[in-house]
Amino acid sequence: MPNPHRRLSDPRELNALAHPVRMAIVELLSLSGPLTATELADRLDETPANCSWHLRKLAQHGFVVEAEGGKGRQRPWKVPGLGFRWDEEHASGSVEERRAAQALSDVMMGRAIDRLRESQQRAPDDAEEWRAARSNTEMVAWLTADELAEMNAAINAVLDRHVERLTDPAQRPANARLCEFVAWGVPTYFPGIEPA
Incomplete structure (x- = not known):
């Protein structure tokens, strides 16, 4: 790999x-x-x-x-x-x-x-x-900096779970398809809502 x-x-x-x-x-x-x-x-x-x-x-x-x-x-x-x-x-x-x-x-x-x-x-x-397995998710939450870092680490751990399948076709189950996940966890800004 x-x-x-x-x-x-x-x-x-x-x-x-x-x-x-x-x-x-x-x-x-x-x-x-x-x-x-x-x-x-x-x-x-x-x-x-x-x-x-x-x-x-x-x-x-x-x-x-x-x-x-x-x-x-x-x-x-x-x-x-x-x-x-x-x-x-x-x-x-x-x-x-x-x-x-x-x-x-x-x-x-x-x-x-x-x-x-x-x-x-x-x-x-x-x-x-495949239509049933699809998902689009968007959310906002009030978090501390430590909580944001913890959530990002947990999401990255989930996303890295099958990374070896990218370079090792033998690891791919039958009927597997290439799927994409895009995630970001950042402080966000809405009009009229103070950051702190």
């Missing part, structure tokens, strides 16, 4: 990843294993030349590496690790780092929202068991 959760703080790294095509490439390589620029282009509706250019940019920062086998355009690429972590509001980070982290977060959340919308559009065509 690749090493999990590379910590990002260099604005150059954050900016290199904060591009929809590059993020799509990293996602596909994480989910589908080694792929060539041509294979990525077919899946992303891009040109092989464009995918090659983005692969080289990702490789400059160690987000992708060449896999064994192939030459030239038939050279496969893979990710050396699984996932990334970065701090949008890192107090000691520079303004440049915070801006780059926010740009990366915007790309990530935009892609997740796009996948949510596509899933909602396709839901009527899903089998009943």
Whole structure:
């Protein structure tokens, strides 16, 4: 299994990843294993030349590496690790780092929202068991900072429960499908409601 959760703080790294095509490439390589620029282009509706250019940019920062086998355009690429972590509001980070982290977060959340919308559009065509298993949840609660940290840790523990299935197909039960969970636990702001 690749090493999990590379910590990002260099604005150059954050900016290199904060591009929809590059993020799509990293996602596909994480989910589908080694792929060539041509294979990525077919899946992303891009040109092989464009995918090659983005692969080289990702490789400059160690987000992708060449896999064994192939030459030239038939050279496969893979990710050396699984996932990334970065701090949008890192107090000691520079303004440049915070801006780059926010740009990366915007790309990530935009892609997740796009996948949510596509899933909602396709839901009527899903089998009943998959329609019944779906859920959208949103809530607000009055919490202390310690309680918020505890809830976030508990949610992360649940979300990490089946992470090995991403890279080890033998771990996947029959009839398993790729599913996505997006969660954030943050202080929130409503008009007319004081934070404390």
